[in-house]
Amino acid sequence: MPKFVKNGSLLSEEMSSQVRLRLLPSARCLFDEPVQVKVSGLRSRQVVALRARSTDERGMVFTSSATYRADGSGEIDLNRDPSLRGNYVGVEPMGLLWSLRPVTLHKRFQKTNSLNPHVVKFSVHEQEGEGRMLAKATNERFLIGDGVTRCPVKEGNIHGVLFTPPGEGPFPAVLDLCTFMSEKRACLLANRGFVVLTVAMYNDRPDKVKVMHLDHFEEAVDFLQQQPKVGSKGVGLVSRSKAADIALSLAAFVPGVEATVWINGCSANTVLPLYHRKKQILPALLFDISKIIPTESGASMVKYVVQNPLAEESKATLVPIERAKGHFLFAAAEDDLHWDSKAYMDEMVERLKRHGKENFESVCYPGAGHYLEPPYGPYCPSSFHGLVGKPVLWGGEPRSHAAAEVHLWKKIQEFFRAHLSCDATQSKARL
Known part of the structure; x- marks a missing residue:
């Protein structure tokens, strides 16, 4: 069973020389714990799409998306900043997780086995054109804690x-x-x-x-x-x-x-x-x-x-x-x-x-x-x-x-x- 990763960026991969997507306090956590999603390195007031994607135990795909505007320093903090549109609006720190929707209608997220983590892939995309990916990070949400x-x-x-x-x-x-x-x-x-x-x-x-x-x-x-x-x-x-x-x-x-x-x-x-x-x-x-x-x-x-x-x-x-x-x-x-x-x-x-x-x-x-x-x-x-x-x-x-x-x-x-x-x-x- 892996231990906490103190640096939330360890599981993040930079798609751009400047843009960074971090999951704090760690990219690995328990299923019922919140994470803080932060983006830095954007242009001042840049509008981007944040997305999440996950696959359940039966192979069903779930996705979510929300549009955010960076502050004057080119940063977005989901604990502070509101979604402008998408699967939800307003300040919702865990919105990208609870708003995950099945690609196939009437499918329930299946997570019954405790041994494998719920893996969620977060990404930041440009709003213009084809929505080029700027940065991504993977959140591993474990059901079983250390020593259980x-x-x-x-x-x-x-x-x-x-x-x-x-x-x-x-x-x-x-x-x-x-x-x-x-x-x-x-x-x-x-x-x-x-x-x-x-x-x-x-x-x-x-x-x-x-x-x-x-x-x-x-x-x-x-x-x-x-x-x-x-x-x-x-x-x-x-x-x-x-x-x-x-x-x-x-x-x-x-x-x-x-x-x-x-x-x-x-x-x-x-x-x-x-x-x-x-x-x-x-x-x-x-x-x-x-x-x-x-x-x-x-x-x-x-x-x-x-x-x-x-x-x-x-x-x-x-x-x-x-x-x-x-x-x-x-x-x-x-x-x-x-x-x-x-x-x-x-x-x-x-x-x-x-x-x-x-x-x-x-x-x-x-x-x-x-x-x-x-x-x-x-x-x-x-x-x-x-x-x-x-x-x-x-x-x-x-x-x-x-x-x-x-x-x-x-x-x-x-x-x-x-x-x-x-x-x-x-x-x-x-x-």
Whole structure:
């Protein structure tokens, strides 16, 4: 694993004798860390295009571009200077990263394997003529920090990956529940001092899965608590979408869950009946595919296909979170076009209040869409949905969505540190 490069220009190649593109404090960083993009050596007030380009794990190409005007000294600093036009306008220090768009429509940036960095190629181009390249630099954005160990786990019904921070610990433990397998969020949390096990809802094709067994995820909770470096009294859960209602059920039915992060999910058990100890504990909230709304873009809106969980015939599907002994962090995007997340969050908050509970906090993000991820990855407006079988809209406005990701990522870490009591919860990530 490479160490920090102190000189941000080490990975830059000068295309002109004067123009220089630098990434500070280093051209190598962790995925969830910002970089400062600076250009020098331009003519006074020169207008140029800054571009970024990246290829994901499946070979999909993503690009972004913005136009900037240099100051009187021929310098541009994205922390200070506004984009005049392009994929975004205004002062957006990380705009070239979050505004990366797929060259092919309805493709989501795929970064699930933690071993390879997210490589972004930045460049500066003349505005005139064919846009000759003046300078370039490569940003390597690593998911796994120095000293973090990655260990695949296949034990009983557990199929996942365990990430452990460097040092003796003790560390707080978090179970990352993904709808489909991804190592990104788990690995980045491990960099911040958490022992994290990531497991997927679906290890098989979704259409082959007929019921969901809470016991499989209970095994993962028990496994985490037995890890030698874990010092927290219980475990935390982080989840989004379908995985979020599984997290609610774990908090309600399984001992040892102390802190649950629910992101853009439902308040009821969805898609499949839920079993625990060979008995059905929750039926599935049904959906009506006739309520899928096609759009001109070719992606459909599925927000209203799920039945109302508060309707009399659906109330049995509501997860009884009022039984939970741990704490909740509910995060809902107001422009989620996949679930009616804000309404589901409001229902849960009201229900907990009615039961005299104060074990929760909630946060709402105007302008954000469904796919709230760790920050500085490309914003995803639409992509293929494995359960629906066609592209769907996720919602959100790029700038607001990107800001929500930065805020929520910090909030998640603060929430876990507050509620997963441990002797040593601070472990500075080193690359």
